[in-house]
Amino acid sequence: MKRLPPLPALHTFLITAQCCNFTRAAEQLHITQGAVSRQIAGLEEHLGYALFLRQARGLSLTPQGQAWLPRVQQVFGLIAEAVEQIGEKRQSVQLKAPTCVLRWLMPRLLQWQKERPDIPVALTTTVRHGVDFQRETFDAAVVYGPLPTPSLACLHLFDEQLTPVCSRPLLEGPVPLRSPSDLQHHLLLHPTSDERDWNAWLEAAQVQLNNVSKGQHFETLDLAMSMASQGTGVAIGDWSLIGDDLNAGRLVMPFELKVRTGLAYHLVYPRKPAASEQLQELMEWLVEQAQAR
Structure with a gap:
């Protein structure tokens, strides 16, 4: 199998063939006119036939050069496409x-x-x-x-801090929330299928309610927060995650107590x-x- 021509020389051929002028090709390639001429001559020697006709008024492609041009354009087009696509993926x-x-x-x-x-x-x-x-x-x-395990690189984001949240109309409605015991008269919204979050907060607040198990359970925190913002009931949420809702007024905290569970959110990634x-x-x-x- 014949040795392939050098890629830089093929690129020089492509630029020269597009403008059919050594001087303009040199300007585009940021090299001297002599360097362009030498690369083309070397490529022609490698191939064993001429690619350009040197004429008084400039250059023109030989039949072999005309056959080479679309193929070289295709090759460099594929290279440019690969650089863009693989670079984006990386x-x-x-x-x-x-x-x-x-x-x-x-x-x-x-x-x-x-x-x-x-x-x-x-x-x-x-x-x-x-x-x-x-x-x-x-x-x-x-x-x-x-x-997380020490085998992973770990960056701490924030600790979980549980606190009840609700809409302002519910907070100030016919049955206002002035103390934790007032939760007895509202529907409690659970962000998980169990009741551990509400139980942990009520224990810290030293309040016992008999309506915890009668509340509405959701698959995700987002669903529970959405229902709470609509005035459906009082949700137990992680203060660390709902700051945007509190700042925007979609949710309010009826009580100041926030309970740390000992759990947290971390960013992790492989060390190698x-x-x-x-x-x-x-x-x-x-x-x-x-x-x-």
Whole structure:
């Protein structure tokens, strides 16, 4: 098999063939006219036939040069396409997160994409907590629970802090919420299938209610918060995740008590291979957003 011609010489041929002028080709390639002439001569010697006819009024392609041109254009077009597509895939940060954190995470990712459109984020959500980087192709993940395993690089976002929330009309309605015991007269909304969050807060508030098990259970925190904002009842939520709702007035806190559960949200990623520059920028930015609550 004959040795392939050098790629730089083929690129020089492509530019020269498009303008049929050594001088203009040299200007586009940022090299001297002599260098262009030498590369073309070397390519012709390698191939064993002429690609250009040197005429007094300029250059023209030989039949062999005319046959080469569309093929070389196709080759460099494929290279340019590969650079663009593979580069985009490499720069896209693959992030996994549980649905319970989306109320906090999604607005910030939208803000990130406005500020850094050059670093897109592909988000995968799950109702389960945790990540297995050996089996899952994610660059990083938000995890909820106790401190993750030391085998992963870990950045703390915020601790879970439980507190009741409701709409302002419900707070100030016919049966106002002035003390925790007033919760007895309202529908309690649970963000999970169990009642552990409400029970943990009521225990800290030193209040006993007989309507906890009669409340409405939801699959996700987001559903419970949405129903609470509509005045359906009082939800137990994580103060760390619903700051935007509180600031916008969609939800209000009837009581000051916030109960830390000992669980937290962390950003985790494999220690090896080392995190890319794009991933490092995103994670540092998310930590800053969490600290600015």
